[in-house]
Amino acid sequence: MSRKIIIDTDPGQDDAVAILLALGSPELEVLGITAVAGNVPLALTHVNVRKTCELAGRPDVPVFAGAIRPLVRELVTAEYVHGKTGLDGPGLPEPSMPLQEQYAVDFVVETLMAEPEKTVTLCVLGPLTNIALAMIREPQIIPRIAEIVLMGGGCFEGGNTTPAAEFNIYVDPHAAKTVFGAGVPITMFPLDVTHKALTTRARVQRFRDLGTRVGTATAELLDFYERFDEAKYGTDGGPLHDPNVIAWLLKPELYEGRHINVEIEAASELTMGMTVADWWGVTDRPKNAFFVRDLDADGFYNLLLERIGTL
Ligand code: BDR
Numbered sequence: 195m196s197r198k199i200i201i202d203t204d205p206g207q208d209d210a211v212a213i214l215l216a217l218g219s220p221e222l223e224v225l226g227i228t229a230v231a232g233n234v235p236l237a238l239t240h241v242n243v244r245k246t247c248e249l250a251g252r253p254d255v256p257v258f259a260g261a262i263r264p265l266v267r268e269l270v271t272a273e274y275v276h277g278k279t280g281l282d283g284p285g286l287p288e289p290s291m292p293l294q295e296q297y298a299v300d301f302v303v304e305t306l307m308a309e310p311e312k313t314v315t316l317c318v319l320g321p322l323t324n325i326a327l328a329m330i331r332e333p334q335i336i337p338r339i340a341e342i343v344l345m346g347g348g349c350f351e352g353g354n355t356t357p358a359a360e361f362n363i364y365v366d367p368h369a370a371k372t373v374f375g376a377g378v379p380i381t382m383f384p385l386d387v388t389h390k391a392l393t394t395r396a397r398v399q400r401f402r403d404l405g406t407r408v409g410t411a412t413a414e415l416l417d418f419y420e421r422f423d424e425a426k427y428g429t430d431g432g433p434l435h436d437p438n439v440i441a442w443l444l445k446p447e448l449y450e451g452r453h454i455n456v457e458i459e460a461a462s463e464l465t466m467g468m469t470v471a472d473w474w475g476v477t478d479r480p481k482n483a484f485f486v487r488d489l490d491a492d493g494f495y496n497l498l499l500e501r502i503g504t505l
């Protein structure tokens with residue numbers, strides 16, 4: 195039986211690779227993909243989701259547009275990482291598949307209320323705005339969510355947007371606070387693990403060697419995206435963040451982590467968006483997240499290659 199998921203995302207090259215991984219995996223039933231403002235404004239992220247679905251040969255996947263800005267703060271974007279379109283690199287054609295008319299937040303609420311309790315997993319690859327808005331709009335969805343698996347935060351690695359904060363949490367810390375405080379089981383992929391999933395030259399070449407349109411486009415996405423991070427971190431390749439969320443659903447044995455308490459800082463300007471992770475259990479605050487810290491990077495890339503190779 196396949197697992198039902200909703201992907202909430204702000205593509206972003208790494209988001210696009212995560213979507214390809216999900217669409218190449220028969221164990222997952224993608225009920226819909228909801229776009230949020232993040233790496234680039236909403237007007238581009240929902241287009242990028244549809245470009246990616248069409249690349250995967252899946253124009254049938256319903257795609258929805260959600261929040262145009264974070265709950266409280268002004269939108270901060272990351273064109274300096276992802277390029278002007280958010281999906282620079284492969285030059286994918288403008289999509290012809292439609293954008294659904296329904297608001298993404300309403301789609302999330304409606305789906306969770308209609309599907310049997312605890313059967314839908316939310317995979318969140320961008321700021322948590324849409325998910326927080328859905329929880330605020332209809333709190334009855336909260337106990338119905340099977341699990342939230344998200345990319346965000348950092349502890350031992352520090353931040354990538356400020357010294358203290360990772361991009362997704364920094365962009366909408368108030369939404370993150372709402373979600374982390376909701377009592378839903380959360381699995382989080384912070385920078386501590388994604389920084390170990392490097393897009394080395396040899397790994398990117400293997401996508402090119404697939405000799406397929408999707409393989410080549412994946413290599414081009416990764417090539418563009420790693421340029422910025424390679425220079426920043428001085429590594430062979432950059433961290434591949436978002437596909438870990440999907441890979442976890444397929445092969446959890448690739449990862450190691452701990453159940454801990456994670457609180458979100460949303461008051462201090464200096465540490466805004468910091469994920470305060472109690473890795474050592476020095477407080478008695480409730481454990482609200484499974485914090486993933488390690489992965490089998492080669493196993494992760496083998497999985498990506500295998501699944502993207504089927505598209
Ligand atoms: C996260 O921010 C975005 O730039 C990436 O898509 C990823 O979701 C990494 O901090």
Ligand code: CA
Pocket residue numbers: 203204205206208209233319320436
């Ligand atoms: Ca993202």
